[in-house]
Structures are given as C-alpha cells and as structure tokens.
Amino acid sequence: MKTTKIATIALAIASALSTTVSAQDTPSTRQQKETSLEKITVTAQKRTQSIQEVPLSIATLNGEQFESLFSAGEDILALATHVPGLYAESSNGRVAPRFYIRGLGNTDFDLAASQPVSIVMDEVVMENVVLKSFPLFDIQQVEVLRGPQGTLFGRNTTAGIVKFDTVKPSQDFDAYAKLGFGTYNTLNFEGAVAGGLTDDLSARFSVLSQQRDDYIDNAFTDQKDALGGYDEKAWRAQLLYNPNDRFSALLNLHGRDLEGTASVFRANIFDKGSNNLNDNYDRETVYFDGDLDGNGADNNPQEYEGFGSSLRLTYQLDTVELVSITAYEEADGYSLGDIDGGSGSGETSNPGFIPFSAVTQDSLNDLEQFTQELRIASNTNGAVNWQAGAFYFDSSFNVTSIDGYFGATTVFHENTTWAIFGQSSYQVTDKLNVTGGVRYTHDEKSLDVGDQNVNGFALVTGDATIQDYEHTNVDDGQVSFELSANYKLTDDASLFARYANGFRAQTIQGRDVAFEGSPSVADAETINSVELGIKSDLLDNTLRLNAAAYYYQIDDMQFSAIGGGNNFTALVNADKGVGYGFEVDAKWLATDSLTLTAGYSYNHTEIQDDSLTVQPCGSNADFEGNCTVTDPRLEGNLAIIDGNPFPQAPESILSFTARYSVPVGENGEVFVYTDWAFQGETNLFLYEAVEFTTKDNFEGGLRVGYENFNHNYTVALFGRNITDEHNVKGAVDFNNLTGIMNEPRVWGVEAKVMFF
Incomplete structure (x- = not known):
C-alpha cells in the first residue's frame, strides 16, 4: 500500500539523518544555529500576537519550508496537503483554485462560484x-486559520482562511535573486529589491517569472509537445511613507500575465468497476480534437x-489606532477545455468509448472588485483590548x-456587501x-443574462431556443459571533x-x-x-506541539450538483x-543540525438529508451511467447521497519534513531537506462510486545544497514529486470516465543570492 511506502520512506530518511548527527563539528565562527524554536507571530485576529496565545487552530508556512514547495514553478495548489486540514484542487489549470479546510469547500467549477x-x-x-490564484512570491508568511472566521473577516469564511503576507518595504537595503532550471525546460525566477528612497519613504519591488515548455503530445493531430506548458509573469511594487511614529501609508500595486495550458482532461483512464489507472492513460500523450475556432x-x-x-x-x-484599507482588483481572461478528454465519438472515439464530443470555453470579463475597511483598535497594555470596524x-x-454545440451565452454578476463588527478580549x-x-x-x-449566440448548432437541430430570463436577485443579512478562552497551564503550555x-x-x-437550463x-x-x-513548547523550547479537536454542524449546506446526463451545474x-x-x-529541533516537522489531520464529514438526490456519472431515466455507483438508487437512476462524505474532503492528511546540515569550513554548510505529503481516502463527487474515490495519494520533494553564510548565497539540486506518483x-x-492528474516529476538546480 502507498501508506506503507510513504511511512517507510519517511522513517528511513529520519533514521539516516539521526544516526549521523553525532559525527558533526560546529566551528565557533560558523553562523549561530538555532538552539530553541523561534517565536512565531500572526495577525489572525488583525493584531500582532504570538501564535501560541491565539485561541484558535493556526498553522504557518514560511522560509525554506514554503520556498521548497514552489521551486519547480508550482502555483498556489502546491499548498494542498502540506498543512493538516488544508486541501486544494482545480479543473481550471493555474487559475480558479478550489480550497478546502476541515473537509469544507465547494467543487463548483464556475467562475462565479463562491x-x-x-x-x-x-x-x-x-x-x-480567479483572484484567489494570484502567484505567490516574496512571501513573508502564510497563515492557515482553521474553522469559521466570520467575526473579523465576514461571510464566506465558514471553513477558514488562508492568509498571505508579503515582505514589506524598509529603510534598510535588501535584495535577492533566485533562479531555478529544471525538467521540461522549467524556468523559475524570483527577485526583489528594497530600501529607503528618502528618510520618510521606502520601497520594495518584486518580480516573478515561471515558464515551462509544452511536453504533452496530441496523438490525434500527431503534434509533438502540443500542450502542458505555461508562461506566468507577476510583479509587485510597494511604497511605504512613514514620516513619524504616528502615521504610515503603504501603497501596494501588483499585476500578473498568464499564458499556457488549462487543465488536461484524460478520457477513459479508469475501467468500469476500478479506480486504478488503465492503459489509456499516458502522462505525456492525449487525443484532443476540441475546436471552437x-x-x-x-x-x-x-x-x-x-x-x-x-x-x-x-x-x-x-x-487607539486607526486603520483604513482601500483596495481595487481587476482581471480578465479565458480557459478552453476539451472536456470529453479524447477525440471523436461513438465507434470512432479514442481512447475508449466517448458518446459525444464536448468542448467549452469560459471567459471572465471586466472583473472589478472594490473593498474598503475601517478599523479602530485599542492601543494600550491594559486588561481589555478591543477593536471595531466597518467593511x-x-x-x-x-x-x-x-x-461547441449550444453556442455562447453571457451572464452578468453583481455582489454588494457591507458589515459592521467588533471584538474584545479581557485578561x-x-x-x-x-x-x-x-x-x-x-x-x-444579482444575475442578468445577455444575448445568446443564435449561431449555436443546437438552434438548428431544435435542441435549443432563444430564451428570455428574468433578472435574478437575492439578499440576506445575518449575525456572526464567537467566544473563545485561552488558559495558561504553565509558561510554556496553554489550553484553548x-x-x-x-x-x-x-x-x-x-x-x-x-x-438550456435555468439559473439556480x-x-x-x-x-x-x-x-x-492545546498549544505547548516543550523540551527546553525545542519541541512545539499544538493540537485541536473540533465538531461543526452546517444548516442549509450549499452543494453544487455537477454531472448527470446533461452535465448540469445546479x-x-x-x-x-x-x-x-x-x-x-x-x-x-532534534539537534543543532536536524530539524523535523510533522502534521496530521483526521476529518470525518457527513451529508445529512434523506431526501437529497443527484444524477450520477452521465445517468438519466433511461441510462444507468458509466460508473459503479454504491449509493442506493431511486427511479430515474437518482442516487441518494444521505450519509455520504463531502466531496473532495480527504479523510486524513499527513505532512512531514526533515532538514539536516553538515558544516563546511567556517562559513558554510551542506544541507539535505525533504518534504512529504499524504492524502487519505477522498470522494470526488456528492455520490459515491468505485471509480471516483481516491486513496493513499502522496508526493515527496527533495533539496540538496550548499549555503554560504558569509557571502549570502545558496545553490541546490531540487526535485518535486520525486517518486513520480500518478x-x-x-x-x-x-x-466518460475522464480524470485530471497531478504534475509530473521535475528535477532541477536552483541558485539564490541575497544582498544586504
């Protein structure tokens, strides 16, 4: 089993590293090693606090642990399973990621999905x-806040928050450049320069460039290296005006430009009755005939x-402290997908049997988002701290x-939200x-429908008509609240x-x-x-052990019923x-040279509604479908989903990292860093089917390099998905039985130099 395999690999690495620790020398002139865990501060409650004092479950990523995940040009989805309880996936390539915390997320692939x-x-x-997919670079810290965050952050945070904070400008000169090159001509460059412009004004400019050549052949057109690559550019410019101790103004400008391949759909990669990959699957070959132009x-x-x-x-x-945050975001673009994952239809289809061809293109146009937040917060050391604000x-x-059959339709979305909030803590x-x-x-x-394209072939066959849809509008107001307590057992341990x-x-x-459906x-x-x-720092502050147990209930839980014979999304x-x-x-911190991290989450989810049914895997009243549904069925082949787990909710997540270093001379070290992430059983849809349940997925990463502390540079060999898991x-x-797969193994070399 894969579980046994990853456990064996992890234990072998840890054992090998541990057995060589005693052989190390530590020259006195070498950079000082950590002898205790650093204090981590977070802003989960919109004020700076120690992570050990905040009464909620939080995980953080920064430094080498964060940078290693993106060494091969990965996008934001690389965070999935590297934090216990956090998962992410997408059927829209490098845009429109879907996040899940504690099993709670949304599988809807529409560009308007919440x-x-x-x-x-x-x-x-x-x-x-689409905004959620902005590239990650020059990041100071990632905070994963698990559980509802509705009081300070508002609606649509019922599962939690993934919070990114970038490195800010300062008066001190600071710069770095990092360049990596790997398999498939993967090129990953990141850099930043910062410093004071005047005594009151400082700036920071950061850039990112990620490229990969196409590496997947299209066997239908006999085109080599037809798809699979990308070219992502992003930048950020920040100006900080700080004339005195009382006032500061931080301006942040940022942009991106992406061109590449959307998700790669692969037809009939499972045999009916099995979730094992069959001979139709070839990571570097597809049969695409999808054509809209x-x-x-x-x-x-x-x-x-x-x-x-x-x-x-x-x-x-x-x-008191007064804070105002004004922001504006805009985005435009499109993705096209050969959704059936193959070519042809009926007896001429490939690979396997494809009933009919399906190709769609979704475009996001004229996205504009404006936000304004005002906060006032206490600024004293008294027993009471408070904050209040409006959003x-x-x-x-x-x-x-x-x-390709129905033509084109445009729908217009608008969303307006306002809120007032307050929070107080009492010692x-x-x-x-x-x-x-x-x-x-x-x-x-609100939603409005524009003109439908009368050139859709479905109009000619009579399967579609030009329809008039009424304006759709919904509104609601609700109160969110929370109550928490933190009790210090000792100076180094607390319960919350x-x-x-x-x-x-x-x-x-x-x-x-x-x-030809209606809005839902x-x-x-x-x-x-x-x-x-419980949060604790143990063994003379060399071991940090935090744990949380939870239970939640969601009333009127929203789901997206996707699929059925018509592939509706309701x-x-x-x-x-x-x-x-x-x-x-x-x-x-096992020794001066060996640092280990580990995380584990177990999550049980259950839909509770004995009247809710969905259409599974292409089924309708006359056709049972193309997969092996294990749920009870009603007339019309509707599947009863009462008692099923939430879709895309891993039952367990296990993450593990190890870093071991060997001194080289007085000012350098050789290091080995490895990270592993394991994903337990996961049901892909609302209904349960043998083919659409994954189990024991895992991926590993590796970095072996040399770091020079005197000249502030690092060179390393890296690998992502080093065991080439599929x-x-x-x-x-x-x-048909179409699947979406993970990224292939990538080996490469990376160099980073820092200037102070």
Whole structure:
C-alpha cells in the first residue's frame, strides 16, 4: 500500500539523518544555529500576537519550508496537503483554485462560484476564484486559520482562511535573486529589491517569472509537445511613507500575465468497476480534437491578466489606532477545455468509448472588485483590548460560456456587501484570557443574462431556443459571533476553547443558462463550530506541539450538483452537514543540525438529508451511467447521497519534513531537506462510486545544497514529486470516465543570492 511506502520512506530518511548527527563539528565562527524554536507571530485576529496565545487552530508556512514547495514553478495548489486540514484542487489549470479546510469547500467549477475558504492577501480579500490564484512570491508568511472566521473577516469564511503576507518595504537595503532550471525546460525566477528612497519613504519591488515548455503530445493531430506548458509573469511594487511614529501609508500595486495550458482532461483512464489507472492513460500523450475556432484542435489554451492596488493608512493616537484599507482588483481572461478528454465519438472515439464530443470555453470579463475597511483598535497594555470596524465590498463581472454545440451565452454578476463588527478580549487573570466578537453582514447578489449566440448548432437541430430570463436577485443579512478562552497551564503550555458561528452567503449559479437550463439559487448556509485545543513548547523550547479537536454542524449546506446526463451545474441546499476530527502540528529541533516537522489531520464529514438526490456519472431515466455507483438508487437512476462524505474532503492528511546540515569550513554548510505529503481516502463527487474515490495519494520533494553564510548565497539540486506518483486530482463524470492528474516529476538546480 502507498501508506506503507510513504511511512517507510519517511522513517528511513529520519533514521539516516539521526544516526549521523553525532559525527558533526560546529566551528565557533560558523553562523549561530538555532538552539530553541523561534517565536512565531500572526495577525489572525488583525493584531500582532504570538501564535501560541491565539485561541484558535493556526498553522504557518514560511522560509525554506514554503520556498521548497514552489521551486519547480508550482502555483498556489502546491499548498494542498502540506498543512493538516488544508486541501486544494482545480479543473481550471493555474487559475480558479478550489480550497478546502476541515473537509469544507465547494467543487463548483464556475467562475462565479463562491467558496467557504477565503483567500486574504496583504489584508485584502480575494473573493473571485480567479483572484484567489494570484502567484505567490516574496512571501513573508502564510497563515492557515482553521474553522469559521466570520467575526473579523465576514461571510464566506465558514471553513477558514488562508492568509498571505508579503515582505514589506524598509529603510534598510535588501535584495535577492533566485533562479531555478529544471525538467521540461522549467524556468523559475524570483527577485526583489528594497530600501529607503528618502528618510520618510521606502520601497520594495518584486518580480516573478515561471515558464515551462509544452511536453504533452496530441496523438490525434500527431503534434509533438502540443500542450502542458505555461508562461506566468507577476510583479509587485510597494511604497511605504512613514514620516513619524504616528502615521504610515503603504501603497501596494501588483499585476500578473498568464499564458499556457488549462487543465488536461484524460478520457477513459479508469475501467468500469476500478479506480486504478488503465492503459489509456499516458502522462505525456492525449487525443484532443476540441475546436471552437475552426483551426483544428485548440489544445486547451488559457490566458489571464490582472491588476490590483491597495492603500493602507495607519494613524496612532495615544490610546487607539486607526486603520483604513482601500483596495481595487481587476482581471480578465479565458480557459478552453476539451472536456470529453479524447477525440471523436461513438465507434470512432479514442481512447475508449466517448458518446459525444464536448468542448467549452469560459471567459471572465471586466472583473472589478472594490473593498474598503475601517478599523479602530485599542492601543494600550491594559486588561481589555478591543477593536471595531466597518467593511464594504462591491464586485461586478460577466462570464461568457461557449459550447461547441449550444453556442455562447453571457451572464452578468453583481455582489454588494457591507458589515459592521467588533471584538474584545479581557485578561481575567494572569492565566485566563477571554475573547468575544460579533459581526452583522448584509449581502446582495444579482444575475442578468445577455444575448445568446443564435449561431449555436443546437438552434438548428431544435435542441435549443432563444430564451428570455428574468433578472435574478437575492439578499440576506445575518449575525456572526464567537467566544473563545485561552488558559495558561504553565509558561510554556496553554489550553484553548472556541465556539464560532458564521455563514456563507446565498449564491446564484448561472452557468446552466448556456445549456438550456435555468439559473439556480442556494440559500445561505450557517455553521456552528466548537473546538478545543492545546498549544505547548516543550523540551527546553525545542519541541512545539499544538493540537485541536473540533465538531461543526452546517444548516442549509450549499452543494453544487455537477454531472448527470446533461452535465448540469445546479446549486442545492442539504438539510445539514456535519464534520468532526482533529489536527496536530509539531516542530522539533532534534539537534543543532536536524530539524523535523510533522502534521496530521483526521476529518470525518457527513451529508445529512434523506431526501437529497443527484444524477450520477452521465445517468438519466433511461441510462444507468458509466460508473459503479454504491449509493442506493431511486427511479430515474437518482442516487441518494444521505450519509455520504463531502466531496473532495480527504479523510486524513499527513505532512512531514526533515532538514539536516553538515558544516563546511567556517562559513558554510551542506544541507539535505525533504518534504512529504499524504492524502487519505477522498470522494470526488456528492455520490459515491468505485471509480471516483481516491486513496493513499502522496508526493515527496527533495533539496540538496550548499549555503554560504558569509557571502549570502545558496545553490541546490531540487526535485518535486520525486517518486513520480500518478495521482488523480479530479474527474469529469458526465460523458466518460475522464480524470485530471497531478504534475509530473521535475528535477532541477536552483541558485539564490541575497544582498544586504
């Protein structure tokens, strides 16, 4: 089994590293090694605190542990399973990632889909799925906040938040350049330069360039290296004006430009009755005939560009701090997919039997997002700390869906939200701190349908008609609240308890309009969550061990019923959804030369609605479908999903890293760093089927290099997915047994130099 394999590899590495520790010398002139764990500060409660004092489950990534994940040009999806409880996947290539925390997420692939995991970059919420995919570079720290965060961060945070903070400008000169080159001509460059421009003004400019050549052949057109590559460029410019101790202004400008391949769909890579990959699967070969422009196979192209800005103003008074954050984001682009994953139809299809061809293109146009947050917070050392604020959000965009049979349809989305909130903490005793918060949010969404393309072939055959759809509008206002307590057992250990309530706002889904369907609406869902945890620094502050157990219940849980014979995407509300489990995060400075980290999460989720049914794997009233459904069935082949786990919710996640170093001379070291991530059983859809359940997926990474402390440079050999695992990450079920796979193994070399 793969579980045994990864455990054996991890234990072997740890054992090999540990047995050589005693042979090391540590010259006195060598850079000082860590003898105790560093203090980690977070801003999970919108103020700087030690991670050990915040009464909620938090994991962080930074430094080498973060940089190694992206050494081969990976996108934001590389974070998946490297933090216990955190998962991510996509059927839209390097844009529109879908995040899950504690099993709670949204599998909807539409560009207007909402998610219960919020992405916050430099204190600005990235609401649209395309904005969530902004490239990661020059990152100071990642914070994963597990559980509802509705009081301080608002609606659509019922699962949690992934929070990114970039490196900020300073008066001190600081620069670095990092260049990596690997398999498939993968090129990864990242750099930044910062320093003071005047006594009051400092700046930082950062850039990223990620490239990979096409490496997948299209056997249908006999075209070599037809797809699979990408060219991603991104930049960030920051100006910090700090004339005195009371006032500061931080301006952030950033942009991206992406061109490459969208997701690669692979037809019939499973045999009916099995989830094992069959002979139809070849990582470097597909059979694509998808064509919307009349120029032959399009090979799943993708292009996106975006621009954003934010201005953070801070003013310190004697007892309070005033903060204003104004932000604007925009994006445009498209992705095209040969959804059936093969060529031809019927007896002439390849690979395997494909009933009919399916190719679609979704374009996001004129996305504009404006946010404004105002906060006032106490600025004293008293027993009571508090903050209060107001938030405004406005977003508009349109999505055009083009199908090779039905033609094109454009739907227009608008979303306006406003909220007021407050939170206060009270130091009851030297050991006990209690925090409470409340927020009121009002959310309004609307959808309008533009003109349908009368040139769709379905109009000629009579399968489609030009329809008039009425304006769709939904609005709701709800209160979110939380209460938590942190109790210090000792100076190095504390217990925390937290009760949190939040909601995901009502949602409108308009994609089915392009396929002769009607818009669907889901009511708001509400979550109530309880968690208990312990945080501790042990063994003379060389071992950090944090753990939390949780239970949550979601009323009127939103799901996206995707698939069936027509591949409709309809929103539904389940009566309830429940989840429970635990997470453990550990970091151990085993010796001066060996550092180990490990994390594990167990998560049980369950849909509770005895009347909710969905159409599975291409089924309809006359056709049973092309997969082996294990759920009870009703007339019309509808599957009863009561008791099923949430889709794309791994039951367990295990992560492990080890870093071992050997001194070289007085000013350098050779190091070995490895990271491994394991994903337990995962159901891909709302219904359960043998073919669409994955189990025991894992990937490993490796870095071996030399670091010079005197001249501030590092050179390293790296590998990602070093055992070349072939892991199923997603599937398309309406036409045939189509799968979406992980990225291939990449070996490379990387060099980084820093200037101070």
